[in-house]
Amino acid sequence: MAANTKAINVQESFKVTLVSPENGSYTVSPEIPEDGMVSSGTELTIQADPSDGFSLDAIYYTYKGGMWGTTSVENFTNTMKITVDKDMSIGATFVDDDLVGNLNVMHDVVYAKPGVKSLKYDVYSPKGAENLPLAIIVHGGGWSSNNEDIMRGLARELAKGNHYVVVSIDYRWVNQLDGDEEPNSMHQLIEDVFGAIAHIQEHAAQYGADPSKIAITGDSAGGHLSASAAILSPMIGDDGFGRANNVYEFMPSYIPKGKTVAEVKKEITDAIKLVAPSYGPFSASDFKQFMPEQAGQDYFDAVSPAAHVPNVANRAIPHFIVRGTQDPLISNEVVQPYVEDLKENGQTVEYIQVEGAGHAFFDWKPDAQTRATFNKYGVPYAEEMKSFFDSVLY
Structure with a gap:
């Protein structure tokens, strides 16, 4: 046969x-x-x-x-x-040429490698920069896709006028999407953002930046992560994240040599002067599907900026927030409660709903439609964002 x-x-x-x-x-x-x-x-x-x-x-x-x-x-x-x-x-x-002619661009600076993927960032420094404030960008992509390259359009816009050294950062993806054997959880992505900030601060002089003046922004998932960096930095520590009951402390994925975790916590917390989280969620109730199945309410609260808004008397964190009126992913009902909570705590907040815009209009990709959307909405609202930064940092 x-x-x-x-x-x-x-x-x-x-x-x-x-x-x-x-x-x-x-x-x-x-x-x-x-x-x-x-x-x-x-x-x-x-x-x-x-x-x-x-x-x-x-x-x-x-x-x-x-x-x-x-x-x-x-x-x-x-x-x-x-x-x-x-x-x-x-x-x-x-x-x-006007967008890039006066910039020194440094791609793929590696700041940590906690798993399979090297974590990196790109630096956009105006030529001759010296002690300029930092504008740090955290990309979106559902906590599970994209990298820092997708924010280069926004980075170039924020660097225009030579007021800021702009750094666009990457981080791990949730679950096993990076190829890691152990799934990555939401708090580890936040730890990556803190690690990137610590590395950027350590090398700020090399980039022509002042490590003590930081504006941080991000879109979509990066909106959540940037708000987390601004609001949750007082929770940086080395006692573990949920290892002990009611203890949730973020260990940055990079700690400069010779620095204690407490020193890094203070430097980051003191340096972040404002945040511009664009069309992102602020409460874990709006992104539970990206979290470990066994995560409970304490975990959800620990990764939710909305659960930790400080009173302005204790810490001022001005917010600049935008979302598109045609955004199918992040509704006004997702954003408005956070805005109200900020106001009730005396925080400065500017919330703009961009008429006709959908989701992800700060993204930059090579396809013509994405670039046209960025030019229509991203460019003018990047200018609004930069004016808000100026009002706080200049």
Whole structure:
């Protein structure tokens, strides 16, 4: 009797689509055939060339898959090599020289590696910066996707005018989405944000920044994490998070050498002067699905900025909050109770509902729709945010 055999189908070629660029051009070597079909394993070299008055934003390729339906892989130098192993679109984006011409940009500064993924941040320093306040950005993505690159549009806007050194940070994703054997919990993401801040403060002079003056912002999940950094920093400590009854203390994922946890707690708490959490939730009741199943109310409260709003007499934390009126994920009913609680405690709060805007309008991705949304809503409300920062820090 003959043995059963199964034919293994190996796809020999994939469709490569070239996206027409604006404000620059790019070449692909070897050339893409007219039908777009490229042999599997082919290495393509992409070379980007900005037009006069423009600079490279990114060379990228995009493919179907990931949490949001498509995923883009980006490169920030003028040459990128791509191995064809799936259907993909290739392109390059360019930005006005005025946005980046006066910036020193430092990508992928690693601040900690508590798991599989190296945690990193990007620095946008105005040339000649000296003792400028820090504006720190925490990206969104459902606590489970994206990295600091998605906030580079906002970073460039906040750095305009040379008033701020801007740092965009990454952190672990919840559960096992980073490939960690042990699932990551919400409090560990908050600990990463504290770790990033401690590392940034340690190296602030190198970036031309004043470590004692920090404005922190973030959008969506990053809205929650930025508010957590501002509100929950007095809970930094080394007694563990829920290890003992009623003890919930955050251990930053990075502690500078020679510093005690208590010193880091004081430095971070004293330095954060204001927060701008955009279209994010503030109470764990609005994001329980991202938490461990066994987490109880004490855990929920410990990771909820809404449960720890200080009275202004004890600690002033001015808030600048925006959400879009057409946001399907974060409703006014999610944000308004937090706003009211801030006001009842005497805190300064500016809450703007952006007419017609949806969710994630501070994001920057290479696709034309995301960039157009950012230009329509992100640019003007980044300017509003920066004015609020100025009112506190200048």
